[in-house]
Amino acid sequence: MILVQNAIDAISLGAIYALAALGVGLIFSIMRLINFAHGELIMGGGFTLYVLTGEPYIVMAVAAILIVTVLALAMERVAFRPLRGANPATLLIASFALSYLLQHSVLLIFGSRAMGFDFLGGLNQSIEIGSLRVPGLEIAVVVVTALLLLGLTLFFKRSAIGIQMRAAAEDFDMARLVGVRADRVIAVAFALSGMLAGFVSLYVVAQGGSVSYKMGVNMVLVAFVASVIGGVGSLPGAALGGFLLGIVSVALQAFLPEEWRPYRDAFVFLLFIAFLLWRPQGILARRADRERV
Amino acid sequence: MLAVQDLHVSYGSVVALRGVSIDVAPGEIVAVIGPNGAGKSTLMRSIAGLVRPSRGEIRFQDSAIAGQPAERLVAQGLSLVPEGRRIFGSLTVGENIQLGATPRGDRRAAAADMERMLTLFPILKERFHQKAGKLSGGEQQMLAIARALMAAPKLLMLDEPSLGLAPLIVRKVYEVIAELRKSGVTVLVVEQAVHVALTASDRTYVMNAGAIVMAGRSAELRGTPGFEDAYFGAGPR
Numbered sequence: 183m184i185l186v187q188n189a190i191d192a193i194s195l196g197a198i199y200a201l202a203a204l205g206v207g208l209i210f211s212i213m214r215l216i217n218f219a220h221g222e223l224i225m226g227g228g229f230t231l232y233v234l235t236g237e238p239y240i241v242m243a244v245a246a247i248l249i250v251t252v253l254a255l256a257m258e259r260v261a262f263r264p265l266r267g268a269n270p271a272t273l274l275i276a277s278f279a280l281s282y283l284l285q286h287s288v289l290l291i292f293g294s295r296a297m298g299f300d301f302l303g304g305l306n307q308s309i310e311i312g313s314l315r316v317p318g319l320e321i322a323v324v325v326v327t328a329l330l331l332l333g334l335t336l337f338f339k340r341s342a343i344g345i346q347m348r349a350a351a352e353d354f355d356m357a358r359l360v361g362v363r364a365d366r367v368i369a370v371a372f373a374l375s376g377m378l379a380g381f382v383s384l385y386v387v388a389q390g391g392s393v394s395y396k397m398g399v400n401m402v403l404v405a406f407v408a409s410v411i412g413g414v415g416s417l418p419g420a421a422l423g424g425f426l427l428g429i430v431s432v433a434l435q436a437f438l439p440e441e442w443r444p445y446r447d448a449f450v451f452l453l454f455i456a457f458l459l460w461r462p463q464g465i466l467a468r469r470a471d472r473e474r475v
Numbered sequence: 476m477l478a479v480q481d482l483h484v485s486y487g488s489v490v491a492l493r494g495v496s497i498d499v500a501p502g503e504i505v506a507v508i509g510p511n512g513a514g515k516s517t518l519m520r521s522i523a524g525l526v527r528p529s530r531g532e533i534r535f536q537d538s539a540i541a542g543q544p545a546e547r548l549v550a551q552g553l554s555l556v557p558e559g560r561r562i563f564g565s566l567t568v569g570e571n572i573q574l575g576a577t578p579r580g581d582r583r584a585a586a587a588d589m590e591r592m593l594t595l596f597p598i599l600k601e602r603f604h605q606k607a608g609k610l611s612g613g614e615q616q617m618l619a620i621a622r623a624l625m626a627a628p629k630l631l632m633l634d635e636p637s638l639g640l641a642p643l644i645v646r647k648v649y650e651v652i653a654e655l656r657k658s659g660v661t662v663l664v665v666e667q668a669v670h671v672a673l674t675a676s677d678r679t680y681v682m683n684a685g686a687i688v689m690a691g692r693s694a695e696l697r698g699t700p701g702f703e704d705a706y707f708g709a710g711p712r
Contacts, residue, residue, distance in 0.1 A: 345570050346577060349563045355525055356561040358545040359554070361578030361626060 183313055188436045194320035196428025197327035198385050200421040202405035203412065204334070205378035207420030210409065211351035212371045213266075215273040219257060220405065221398025222284035223376055226253045227383025228393035229288060235299045242301060247380030254376025255369060266364075281402075288395040296394035301387045319388055326381065331421065334374075338417070343370055351415065407454055413464030422465060476501045476661050477522070477553075477630055482531035482541075484517050491517040493685045494531070499630065504652065504662045506672040506693065509682035509706065515665040516558055518682070519634045522663075523555035524548045535630070550578035552629035556636065558665075560619040564608025568599055571607045571618055575625025585625065592621040595651070613644035620651060624660075631655065633664045637671055649675045669706065673697055681705045 202220075209217045227246040234242045261280050265273055305318040338344040343366070350357040350367045358364055386397060404427060412423025430453060434446050442449070477499040484492040492514045499505045507515050520526040522533055524545035533541040535553055545555075563571050572592055576585035593600040596617045602610060607618055616636060623631060633652070637645040645668070652662055652675060666672035673679060673693045681689040681702070689696070689705040696702055 342573075342577075345566065345574060348566060349570075349574050352563050352565055353561055355545070356557065356563070357574075359523060359525070359549060359557065359561075360574050360622060361546050361549040362574070363546050364544070 184436075187314060187316075188432055190314075190316055190320055190324075192429040192432035193425070194323045194428075195432055196425035197323050198382060198424075199404055199408050199428045200424030201327060201330065201378050202382050202401050203408035203420040203424040203427075204417060205375045205382070206402065206405040207409040207412070207415070207417055208371050208375045208378075211415045211417060212347065212354070213262070213273070213368060214270045215262060215277065216270075216406065217257075217375070218274070218277045218402055218406075219261075219280040219284060220375065220379055221400075221402030222281050223250050223254055223257075223379035224383045224386060224398035224401055225284070225288060225393070225395065226250050227380045228387050228397050229292070231301050231383070231387050232297060232299055232393045235301075239302055243384055246383055247377055250380035250383065251373050251376035254372045254379065258369060258372040263365075263368075266368075285395045285399075292395065294395065296392040296397075298392040300391070302384075303388075303391070305388055319385070323385060330378070330381065334417075343367070347371060351417075407451075411454070411457060411464055413466040416464070416466040419464055419466035426465075476503075476536060477663065478532075478534040479518075479522065480532040480534070482518070482521060482533065483529045484514075484521050484526055485529050491685055492521070492528070495682070495685070495687055497680050497687065497690075499661060499663050501629075501661055502656065502659070503678065504656055504664065504676045506676035506679045507663070507665045507682055508667070508669050508672045508679060511667065512684075513682040514685040515682055516634055517685075519555055519557070519632050519663075519665055523553065523557075523632065546578070549626050549628075552627070553632070554623040554626050554628035554630070555632045556619045556623045556634065558634040558638065560612075560615045562607045562610070562615050562618050562622070564606065566607055567604055568607050568610070568618060569603045571622050572599065572625055575622035578626055584627075588625055588627065592624060595654075596621055613640050613647070616640060616644070616648055617651075620648070624655070628660060630661045630663060633662070635665055635667060637666060637668045645671060 206217060206220050209215050227250045230246040230249045231242050234245055257280065261276060262273065265276055302319070305322055308315040308317050309321065338348055346357065346362045347367050347370065349360070350362055354364070357367070382401060386401065387393060390397070405424070408423035408427045409420040410423070411426060412419030412421065427450070431446065431450055434449050435443060438446060438449065479495060479497045482492050482495045495514070495518055497505070497507070507518065509515050517526060521528050524540070524543050524547070528541050531541065532539060535548070535551065540548060563574070566574070572589060576588070579585050598614055599618060599621060602614065607615065610618060620633070636648050640648065649671065652664065656662060664672065664676065673696060676693045679691065679693045679696050680687050683705065689702065691699065
């Protein structure tokens with residue numbers, strides 16, 4: 183029974199990691215930008231919820247997702263569009279700068295203490311299914327993630343702009359040569375990335391019950407690791423990497439000797455290093471289809 | 476149709492084009508030949524809007540287009556099939572062809588063109604739902620051409636369409652190019668395969684070391700004194 187319980191924990195944590203990894207992976211696949219400021223999108227969602235405390239949950243949630251989406255679009259427009267075509271190192275540094283700028287702006291306004299408030303507090307109660315006790319939040323996470331993944335899959339397979347984005351992810355210049363508008367696919371990528379960050383922020387706040395200016399930092403690191411495990415530039419890879427990372431984290435939490443558990447993350451990263459030595463290109467590395475003659 | 480005047484392009488401190496001028500009249504097939512590194516691909520990429528020239532003028536259908544982004548030029552009727560074909564390998568054959576119609580507003584005309592492409596290239600119909608990366612080199616070249624034609628181009632530019640293909644396939648590619656001309660498409664083709672280019676085109680420019688070193692009617696060029704020197708020589712200093 184404890185195994186089933188752990189499995190549910192693992193899938194739910196993996197689902198959140200997958201959403202975070204997809205948010206980072208989407209931007210990377212299109213413009214080779216590792217956006218460390220993705221964490222501050224999550225923070226933006228958290229603080230939107232904080233400001234709207236007392237409103238109905240649904241209003242808070244929808245507002246957070248919308249605000250983060252707009253914030254992501256603004257980020258692209260103000261910070262990254264002027265750097266279009268710059269080399270990846272420049273883009274990476276710019277995203278660090280943006281990340282710090284946003285964190286410290288929030289620090290100035292709200293201070294450094296984590297602030298607690300209620301958002302979806304009821305979901306932290308467990309629901310009993312037979313002899314299982316599953317937190318309601320975990321069920322919500324799994325359901326919402328499944329719907330989001332399904333929606334994204336349909337979007338990328340069926341819609342014209344989705345197909346254009348897959349083409350741009352594979353070969354950006356060639357996509358432009360067939361008429362794909364660079365500004366448009368990049369803007370849509372940021373909007374989707376922001377939406378995903380919005381959903382992640384709902385989870386972070388519902389689970390932790392508080393917001394602080396550093397609340398997105400850990401998640402963006404996890405997202406980055408997950409997308410590397412999955413194979414950088416591959417969206418299915420990012421999702422898969424997220425799930426794997428969630429499963430490994432929960433498994434270590436469950437099976438490590440008691441006195442080692444506080445250092446769980448050290449073991450997670452140790453395994454990550456070992457994984458990179460074994461398969462540096464990730465699980466679903468993009469094959470060089472183009473090399474074939 | 477296309478007029479390039481005194482085009483200069485540099486990559487950092489490396490000069491790739493030093494004052495190239497060519498022109499292409501409507502309905503013509505024009506070839507640009509020259510050895511590796513002569514600047515042929517750079518010329519194509521600057522016309523298509525992927526490379527910004529440092530100096531010079533490019534006119535397409537009597538409007539200046541130098542410096543305009545690629546996605547806008549393709550909407551105006553200028554399509555490039557780049558070197559190495561660059562099909563989207565992780566997408567299906569059908570998605571690749573469909574992507575070619577991105578700049579077009581008229582969905583119905585695009586759908587009709589899709590049918591036309593599948594008749595012109597039956598192999599693509601057979602492989603419609605397969606990943607394009609699984610196609611052979613020749614099939615990929617057909618796909619790349621079909622994709623470019625979906626934009627209904629007035630000027631089709633092809634960069635080394637014969638590269639890496641078996642002679643039989645090369646012939647098929649150039650048969651298609653001849654067909655296109657009959658349907659009113661103007662063609663500018665870059666080739667390293669001299670014989671193929673001279674046979675298929677009306678006029679030919681010879682490029683070397685970033686400049687045009689010779690030009691003339693393709694049928695006459697081969698016998699012209701100095702042709703081999705122009706092709707194999709080091710070019711102007």
